[in-house]
Amino acid sequence: MREFLIPSLQKAFLPQLEVIFTIMLGLGDEELRTVKKEDVEEIVRHFEAILKEYAYTETWEKSERFCLAFALKCFRSTNLEKRLHGLSYIEEAISMTQRRKYQQWDDGMSYTGYTNPTYRAPQVARWMDSKYLLAWIQENQIIERLFQSKLSDMHPELIKRSKNLLKFMASEKFLNQGHLDMMWKATATQHAEPAVYEVLGAISSNLSPEHQNYLLQLIHSIPFAEYSPRTINLIAQFQNTYSSYPSSTEIKLRTMNLLWQIVQDDSKVEQSIADAALSQLCKVVSAYNLRIHRNMLIQIFCDHIRNRVSVHQSIVLLQKVLQEHYHDDKEMRTIKGTDNSRQKVVNELKSEVGLVDLLFRELALYKQACVRRRAEILSTAAETGDERLADVDWNTAVLEGRYPHLKQVSTRLDFIRFVFDYSIARLTKDRADIMWESLVLNSMSREEVETTLGWFYRICSSFSKQNSNTITGVMVDNFFEHRLGKLDVASLSGMGFDCFRRYFCCLNSQHRSLRMEGPIDDFLVLQFDGLLGLDQLWNVALGSSVEVVFKESMTLLVALYQKVDDTRQFNAVRKSFVDRCMERLQLAHQQITLGENVPNAQNQIDRLIFMLKNFLQESKLRDEKKKKEGGAAPAAVGPMPKLEPVVAAPPPKNVPQVRKGKEQDVAFLQEMIPGLSTVAAVLAMEKNYYNMDLALSALMEDSTKDKLMAEAAKFETEAAQAEEVEAQMAAAVEAVEEIPPSKFLFDNQAYFDLLFELLNHDNIDRDRVWEILMELPTNPIIEQTLKTLRSPNWDELINSRSLYKMLYCLQIIDRLMSYGEKDTEAQTKEKYEWCKLFFYCDGFHHILNLVLHDDFLTRNQSSRAFKSCLQLLLKIIHFFIQGMSSTT
Structure with missing residues (x-):
């Protein structure tokens, strides 16, 4: 209604509105509780709107003075909600004075806009300025009431809400050392300490360099043992100072120095505090404005490593500093002239500081100290009888410094690999020996060995270009033969085998025996006879006590004998696998027969049978796939052709060719x-x-x-x-005709006999042996004996001591005697004559006697072999009794 009020009428409103202000300021605490913050804002807004055309300065002064007076009244209230409202009124006054510096005033009224019809421009102070507001804050002791009031009045939420107020005072250079002392003293109050630390951290970047230094001195005056996570977070806030002044860098250096002292091994802080400080320190050393100090930091960290002082922390920070240097993937392993490139810096450290040898030497010394410390602990445990000392988890034990042992080992290995990756350094025999003897031969735990083997696994990442590996081709030979090849295969872990397999493939790829075509399991055997480490791989497959290692090593073995590039060698390679399995099965069978190391022999048989069955299945799948793709079909069952080598012709000389243009x-x-x-x-x-x-x-x-x-x-x-x-x-x-591996078993009667002998042993997987027999064609000798019935030895062919051989023969008998609907007259007659001959050769009587008088029925009746045998025995007996009855 402002446009309808003439100046004289506006003047009449002024005393009435002043009375309203007086009433508002005279409200008691109980009355004040019912007044909402929005109500006060509405009164002030209407007051300014009505009198906008009259006495500008006087109107604005009255309204803004009222706002501050009402803010103070609320702030002094005993009600926390009103005190928070009062603080928010003060913050709004600060915002208004700040806008006055940068914005033009407006009428502050709502108007209709296109995008937001209820848009209200932010209020700007018309009369009040920063100088007046700061004087008002000082006069009414706002800060003192926040931090020097009684314990019951110093509420954490009020302190937290004072951030903007304190930032305003700091930015206007109005916050003094006395204020800092006041806030710091408040940290002694337990319930207010978190809030005070939060506020100090929030305003740290707004403080002047002098006040920042003073606050750092106050922090430094606290004993390290009393530091908390809030202390570390407060120190870290000083890194958010963005200023071009040299004092800003000085503050960062002082902060870094303080954090560096906290993370030292001999500092008296809790481990969690040291971890938090180290995390913050990593951010500090990577700060852009500290890049000119990187060389100094690198030197400090290298000196600490050399002197073996806080080595873990020095390595972590040194790696962080080096990672901040420029790196281009094309620079990998190349010394270039780019200033401050990562490769250049690391190579300079290698040549000037001897960083690589320094790291390996320190690793050996650290491990020696750990071994001595472990001996001391175990000696004390033996003397005192303290079982807790004897049952130490060496992975988490702190043996030197302040970090767990396994973490320290991992940190050292990671940094050594980092240095190798970004320098021309290579793993020499001496360095490999140090690492192997320190971390594998003298390991504190299985996990330490796993970590070390994982490190060796990762440094050998290329098969086609050995020069790109940290480990050279010569070292691959040496490492595989003298280190990996001599590991105890029984205790070889999954990571240990991964490492073994990678170096096996790399070694044979290097010697042109394998061609790697992709991942670790994607290869082609170029020269099977030239494969190195094949015997060790067999030992791993048969000797490992870890099931996953056995299966992975078996998979690799089967693949090696299947993926042969030279088709002229293919059949010979397949036969060599079958022969090797059967030779080892024979040895294990003899051990069981002689009673020598029976459990190990039984385990060997199970693994060899599993490998043989897997090999037969993979060969069958490969042959079927090749047949579908249009290749030659595998040879049919029959006599095996003689395997003869084909001599390759010498390469001819190049015939001279016409040059282009001539x-x-x-x-x-x-x-x-x-x-x-x-x-x-x-x-x-x-x-x-x-x-x-x-x-x-x-x-x-x-x-x-x-x-x-x-x-x-x-x-x-x-x-x-x-x-x-x-x-x-x-x-x-x-x-060259590809021969299925089943033929190599089928054509060798000794192999057949051995498989039947294995079925007599207990505690082996006889079902899998039986499955192999069922995948082979019928044994010609047994089939011919039963078919012709020329002096058959029934006790040898069918006896309850060998259920599986009995089952095998009974299946043949069932096939020979059973009539089929599609049988011709000649076939029916032939089967009739065979049944007569079987009866008169005592075959039927032997079977009948087996059921009636033998101990067959006392066998393991739950086995599948027993049930199948009993079913066939009863079928044969029923067949002949029924036939005799019909004849009679």
Whole structure:
């Protein structure tokens, strides 16, 4: 309604509104509780709106003075909610004075806008300025009431809400040392300490350098043993000072120095505090404005490593500093002239400081100290009988410094790898020996060995380009033969085998026996006879006590014997796998028979049978896949062809070819010299530096011409022979018939007998042996014996002592005697004659006696073999009794 009020009427409103202000300021605490913050804002807004056209300065002064007076009244209230309202009124006054510096005033009224119809411009102070407001804050002792009031009045929430007020005072240079002392003294109050620390951290970046230094002195005056996470967070806030003044860098250096003292091994802070300080220190050393001090920091950290003082912390921080240097992937392992590149700095440390040797030397010394400390602990445990000391978890034990042992080992290994990755340094034999003897041979725990093997695993990451590995090709040979090859296979872990497999593949790839085509399990065997470490792989597969290691090593073995590039060797390689399995099965069978190391022999049999069955299945899948893809089908069941090696032909010499652009010159020479071959013309050009005139002059001489013609004829003859040999070799390769591995078992009666013998042993997986037998064609000797019935030894063929062999023979008998609907008359007659012969050869009587009088029924009746045998026995007996009844 402002537009309807004439100035004289506006003047009449002024005393009335002043009375309202007086009433508001005279409210008691109980009455004040009912007044909402929005109500006060509405009164002030309408007051300014009505009198906007009258006495600008006087109106604004009255309204803004009222706001401050009402804020003070609320702030002094005994009600916490009103005190918080009062503090928020003060903060709004601060915001208004701040806007006055940067914005033009407006009428502060709502107006209709396109995007926001109820938009209200933020209020700006018209009369009050920062100077007046600061004087008002000092006069009414706002800060003192926050931090020097009675214990019951110093509420944490009020302190937290004072951040903007204190930031305003600090930015206006109004906050003094007395105020800091006042706030610091408040930290002694337990319930207010968290809030005070939070506020100090929030305003630290707004303080002047002098006050920042003073606050750091106050923090430093606290004994380290009394530091808390809040103390570390407060120190870290000083890193948020963004200023171009040198004093800003000085503050950061002082902060870094304080944090550095906290993380030292001999500081008396709790481990959690040291961890928090180290985390903050990592952020400090990577700060951009400290980059000019990086060389100094690197030197400090290297000196600490050399002197073996707070090594873990020094390594963590040194790696963090080095990571902040510029790095380009193309710079990998290359010394370039780029200033401050990561590679350049690391290589300089390697050459000037001897960083690599320093790290390995320190690692050995650290481990020696740990071994001595462990001996002391165990000695004390033995003397005192304290079982707690004897049962120490060495991974988490702090043996030197302030960090757990395994964490210290991991930190050292990670940094050593980092240095190798960004320098020209390589793992030498001496360095590998230090690491192996310190962390594997003298390990404190299995996890320490795992960590070390994982480190060796990761440094060998390339198979095709060994020079890109931290470990050289020569060291791969040495490490695999003298270190990995001598590990105890029984206790080899999953990570240990991963490391073994990677170096096995890398070694054989390096010797051109394997071609790696992708991941670790994607390879092709180029020279099977040249594979190194194959015997060790067999030992791992058969000797490991870890199930996952056995399965992974078996998978690798089977793949090696399947993925053979040379098809001429393929059958021989497959046969060698079957032969090796059966030879080891024979040895294990003999051990059980002699009673020597029976449990180990039984385990060997189970693993060998599992491997053999897996190999047969993989071979079958491979052959089926090849057949689907249009390759040659595997050989059918029958006699195995003789495996003969095919000798490769020597490579022919390269026949001289016409150089590009010289075709016309060669054709001209052939035209000028009748009977001149293309090869002879090319030779003439080559020997005369492709000068056609010189070549023509040489060919005009009969002796030179004849010599060139003879040389050309030799080239042509060798090329023709090479083509013929290649054609023969290609035909030979096509003629090689892939033999399924089951044939190697089928054609060897000794293998069949051994499998049947294994079925007599207890505590082995006989079902899997039986499955292998069922995948093979019927044994020709047993089948022929039962088919012809010429003096059969029934006790050997069918006896209850060998259930599986009995079952095998009973299946053959069932097939020979059973009539089929599609049988011809001749087949039916043949089966009838066989049944008569079986009956008169005592076959039926032997089976009947087996059921009635033998101890067959006392066998393990729950086994599948027993149930299958009993079913077939009853079927055969029923068949013959029924036949005799019908005959009678």
